[in-house]
Amino acid sequence: MKRAIKAAFFGLISIAFVGSAIADITFVSWGGAYTASQQKAYIDTYSKGSSITVENYNGGLGEIKAQVEAGNVTWDVVDVLPDQAITGCDEGLFAKVDQSSFINDMVVPPVSECVVPQIFWAYTAFYSKSAFPGKKPKNIKDFFDVKKFPGKRGIHTWANALIEMALVADGVKAKNVYKVMSTPEGIDRAFAKLDTIKDHVVFWSAGSKPLELVSSGEVVMSLAYNGRIGAAILSEGKDFEYIWDATVLEQEYLVAIKGGNEKEALEFMAHASTAQALADQAKYIPYGPMRKSSIGIIKKGEPWFIKEGGNIDILPHMPTAPKVLKRAVIADPVWWADNGAEVSERFGAWKGN
Amino acid sequence: MSQVQTSTGPILTTDGIPLKVSLKKAERKNKIRAFLLVLPLLSFILITFLVPIGDMLSRSIDDRQINTVFPKTFEVYKKWDRQGLPSEEVYKTMFFEVKNSEGYDIGKASTRMNYSKSGWKSLLKKSKRKFKKIEEGPYKEKMISIDKKWGDPEYWKALGQMVDPTTMGYYLNAVDLKYDSNKNIVQQKENRRIYNKTWIKTFKVSILVTFFCLILGYPISYLLATLPLKYSNLLMICVLLPFWTSLLVRTVAWMVMLQQKGVLNNLLVMSNVLADENRMQLMYNQTAVVIVMTQILLPFMVLPLFSVMKTISPTYMRAALNLGASPLHAFYKVYMPNSIPGVSAGCLLVFIIAIGYYITPELVGGKDGQMVGNWIAYHLKTTLNWGLCASLGAILLAMMTVLYWAYNKIVGIENIKLG
Known part of the structure; x- marks a missing residue:
């Protein structure tokens, strides 16, 4: 009996050693439907x-x-926003990547x-069809116009x-936005415009919140991540409608953390x-x-989009659809x-006053 | 049997060693043993408490992130009179220090420089790339032709506040001040003045929360301490149950209760107290932060109060009443002074926790409920301005120390009681 226990014990230890011959990686992303699609x-x-452990961060x-x-690096691969991808790379937090396999295949x-x-x-404005039985908001001007479309806005x-x-x-024309923003007067102008809806806004910080706010009627329109709106429409059958105007298009990247299991991380990133892989992700979000x-x-x-009872065309729901892209602002991470x-800081001061 | 000590020499033990020495020896052994027993705790506190605080304090004044990267530039920079644009020499030194920089130092330095003037980051990155092609001067002209920011005196002036390896700049930043190019202290630009307001707001919220916790907690604790055991146990569970529930769950529950289409507003509208269009805005503002934090921190007030009240003998009150005091007078003269140690413990505890609170303001604070903790988190995560985080944290620490000191002077710390 004792011998059997001993054997089992050493067996377990040896398994543990064999298991750790190839390092495991920790993959860190934003959670929710997005991480589920990556999974x-x-x-x-x-x-x-x-083997890959998935963690969430904000x-x-x-x-x-x-x-x-x-x-003490415990994260290996992290899903980051573009301005963080720039800063992290400059400060030496991320490992350099061989980009030859995809660099000519990228949209930007x-x-x-x-x-x-x-x-x-993309940051996209949306509303619930039931909130506007008559005239419906069509563009971002309507989002900022509380006289024409009374009610609270979620931002x-x-x-x-x-x-x-x-x-x-x-x-301002979408393509000139950053030119205007690079002047002090441009920023003043933006804040002056924000002032016009200030008394009518409800703030959110978690990605699921705007959907709740609009569903419950707490706000009549909100900004949200387009994928969350899309998932709610496609998977849950919500009566949401996008306002495909002045959507702000953001990029999302994977990076490997320096000092983590870099070799395995880079291998995984090549696969991901x-x-x-990117096309497959669009089956779910x-x-x-x-x-x-x-x-x-x-x-x-x-x-392409997988849904019970019949798949759905996904391209019209994408922020990169040509008709959406024509009216979009492409965010400048630099x-x-x-x-x-x-x-x-200025925004914080604006919020608090 | 009485023995009178007549000899003036030292008292000896049976084996002839002076008693004092022998005692000391025995005691030393005990002391060492006691010290060894405490050692793990002591080193734990040292490593997990004192070292991080020391690190924080040093970060709050450390400005080497940049000084070590551009040592020569800063040397020639110091000679500049801060009028117009610097001389060709400054440009030339900067040019070579950027061009020859290796590794990630320049990236880190540019992050630091960006705190004092937005735009340094991309300027240095772009310059580093383009400088490779430039072999000879005039550097001033060529640098300005690469990016006109090099010809903007504001960028050069912004360097003035970083010339020393240590700086008070982060502390100034934390109270809406800053250095100008000659290291004179000036006010921050008006639309970036945010921290003083946040400090006041943080204090206001913490004081309100402490006050409401006391008002609500005192009668509950009194009931807990005086009711018969079978009722007080039940009541105790009611106090403790939320305490055991996750903070997030409780916060979200409050959202459901207080939002505009939430339970409370709906009830008021249904009972015709409020018109449908006049629903109260109780969520996503400072009011919400005070309400939710009061509920969350209430047990921290009730528990010390209860444990102190439990020790106040009911006979005191009976005696006072017996001697002719009115109930109110007896309470005020007898019961309340006895409960002060609990009140002070509870208030101090709640206030200390409240002043550094982060998650509740983040979730329900909305537009005007953000506290200092939220800004610390923002800079920690997003701008990586850890110097500013450290100085904000150090100021919090200093405030608590002052508060503790004042408390000790006024009430006396020995009066605090947790049970």
């Missing part, structure tokens, strides 16, 4: 030996910087040498995209950024792949890496 598209299908480089500075050039492509997503608690949208609502050939794969495979702190 199904390329984590579950990964078979190179590393963005920002704080935790990563702390891990790298302390020499990558923001730094440390990233592999993921998706485009997020940080400044990104709000400045851009306010300027477009004030008459293939054209097929309506975000736009950053690789041109992924869009080809989806186009051929439509109806501008935000430069000016984010200053504008955020």
